[in-house]
Amino acid sequence: MRAVTVVGASLAGLTAVRSLRRHGFDGRITVVGAERHRPYDRPPLSKDVLLGKAAVADLALHDDEEEAELAAEWVLGRPAVALDPRRRSVRLAGGREVVSDGVVVATGAAPRRLPGSEGMAGVHTLRTLDDAEALRAELGRGRPSVVVVGGSFIGAEIASSCGALGLDVTVVEAAPLPLAPVLGGRMARVCAALHADNGIRLLCGVQVAGLVGGGGRVAGVRLADGRLLPADVVVVGIGVLPGTEWLAGSGVRTAQGVVCDPGCRTSVPGVVAAGDVARIQWPGRSPERRVEHWSNAAEQPDVAVRNLLAGSAVAESRHVPYFWSDQYGVRIQFAGSAAPGDEVRIEEGDPEERSFAAVYLRGGEARAVLAMNRPRPFARLRRRLPASGPPVPAEA
Numbered sequence: 001m002r003a004v005t006v007v008g009a010s011l012a013g014l015t016a017v018r019s020l021r022r023h024g025f026d027g028r029i030t031v032v033g034a035e036r037h038r039p040y041d042r043p044p045l046s047k048d049v050l051l052g053k054a055a056v057a058d059l060a061l062h063d064d065e066e067e068a069e070l071a072a073e074w075v076l077g078r079p080a081v082a083l084d085p086r087r088r089s090v091r092l093a094g095g096r097e098v099v100s101d102g103v104v105v106a107t108g109a110a111p112r113r114l115p116g117s118e119g120m121a122g123v124h125t126l127r128t129l130d131d132a133e134a135l136r137a138e139l140g141r142g143r144p145s146v147v148v149v150g151g152s153f154i155g156a157e158i159a160s161s162c163g164a165l166g167l168d169v170t171v172v173e174a175a176p177l178p179l180a181p182v183l184g185g186r187m188a189r190v191c192a193a194l195h196a197d198n199g200i201r202l203l204c205g206v207q208v209a210g211l212v213g214g215g216g217r218v219a220g221v222r223l224a225d226g227r228l229l230p231a232d233v234v235v236v237g238i239g240v241l242p243g244t245e246w247l248a249g250s251g252v253r254t255a256q257g258v259v260c261d262p263g264c265r266t267s268v269p270g271v272v273a274a275g276d277v278a279r280i281q282w283p284g285r286s287p288e289r290r291v292e293h294w295s296n297a298a299e300q301p302d303v304a305v306r307n308l309l310a311g312s313a314v315a316e317s318r319h320v321p322y323f324w325s326d327q328y329g330v331r332i333q334f335a336g337s338a339a340p341g342d343e344v345r346i347e348e349g350d351p352e353e354r355s356f357a358a359v360y361l362r363g364g365e366a367r368a369v370l371a372m373n374r375p376r377p378f379a380r381l382r383r384r385l386p387a388s389g390p391p392v393p394a395e396a
């Protein structure tokens with residue numbers, strides 16, 4: 001293998017480049033990125049960036065020294081638009097073709113939008129640095145009232161940041177309770193209570209019927225039950241769509257993500273995928289799963305790269321899913337996966353005080369750990385979780 005193209009210049013893409021070099025690959029690496037920015041960290045976008053506590057420079061994932069060491073060509077501000085699997089050629093917008101022996105797909109995901117919101121001023125999604133800067137500019141103009149559509153982690157963090165800026169905020173969630181499928185009902189209720197603790201309205205079990213506005217600008221959110229929530233700014237956090245459009249017709253199997261075996265290998269030899277875009281077959285789990293967590297995008301590319309360089313399956317993804325969320329001055333950490341019927345045992349602290357560590361038990365075995373503001377016990381309990389896949393086979 002003499003040349004590798006990495007498509008997607010964010011956390012998974014950069015991690016793939018690092019792994020390629022760490023495993024001794026000294027050929028040509030081309031990184032193609034749709035955004036004009038060098039890789040940057042996304043978690044602060046909904047937190048310190050909105051609060052004005054982090055500047056662009058604070059978000060950089062690597063510096064000039066590492067860039068020189070990695071010796072990759074970065075082609076930024078130009079999305080890949082097609083993949084020819086036979087020649088492993090990636091075509092970029094504008095026509096350039098990058099031909100290589102291996103391709104790493106690390107194109108992440110983009111926010112879903114509310115139908116009818118296209119081009120309406122005052123309506124935002126939050127995925128990129130440009131999104132965060134546009135939203136921050138609007139939040140700082142007067143004292144806008146804000147409606148956040150979607151009460152999962154990103155929506156909750158945006159609501160928390162807007163609340164800390166002293167704004168009037170309402171969160172609208174279609175499900176009866178946000179995050180219940182991830183955390184189970186009891187713990188989801190503890191997280192949802194953070195909104196009320198901090199003076200933020202949370203409306204659950206109601207759909208958004210549409211946006212209202214005039215002169216091309218949003219003025220409110222119409223709910224399916226007829227209520228109208230006036231809003232100067234609406235932030236839509238209703239999930240993401242994996243970045244797979246550019247693979248249409250390439251033979252790379254996609255189904256709400258790039259479908260991969262446990263080694264991040266796609267249906268096309270020489271093409272691997274990692275990070276938010278990858279829908280990995282997790283051994284022992286129903287059929288494939290995309291994981292949209294920072295730690296996954298930081299760990300999985302190494303598995304993808306090892307298999308790409310070996311030309312066979314020498315490693316499998318067996319990381320226990322982990323994420324954190326910072327909202328309302330509380331650090332929430334969760335590892336593993338919860339299932340309906342799990343027994344939740346509080347190991348330390350008290351959920352009422354928003355400071356505790358809890359273990360999810362299934363058949364007497366720890367399957368997940370949740371903590372609020374208890375990083376140490378969380379780290380200890382997390383180590384008890386079984387790996388989510390089989391052991392990594394020895395290097396070939």
Ligand SMILES: Cc1cc2nc3c(=O)[nH]c(=O)nc-3n(C[C@H](O)[C@H](O)[C@H](O)COP(=O)(O)OP(=O)(O)OC[C@H]3O[C@@H](n4cnc5c(N)ncnc54)[C@H](O)[C@@H]3O)c2cc1C
Binds near residue numbers: 032046243
């Ligand atoms: C606001 C926000 C807050 C978050 N907070 C947390 C948190 O607190 N904790 C946590 O665990 N996780 C958090 N996450 C999730 C975490 O940031 C993601 O899991 C991680 O960024 C995924 O990395 P990735 O490289 O796989 O994908 P992405 O970061 O989505 O990067 C994909 C890159 O590929 C580019 N791309 C897409 N299509 C193309 C194409 N055709 N050609 C070229 N380039 C393309 C995109 O422009 C993008 O730059 C947060 C995410 C967001 C958006």
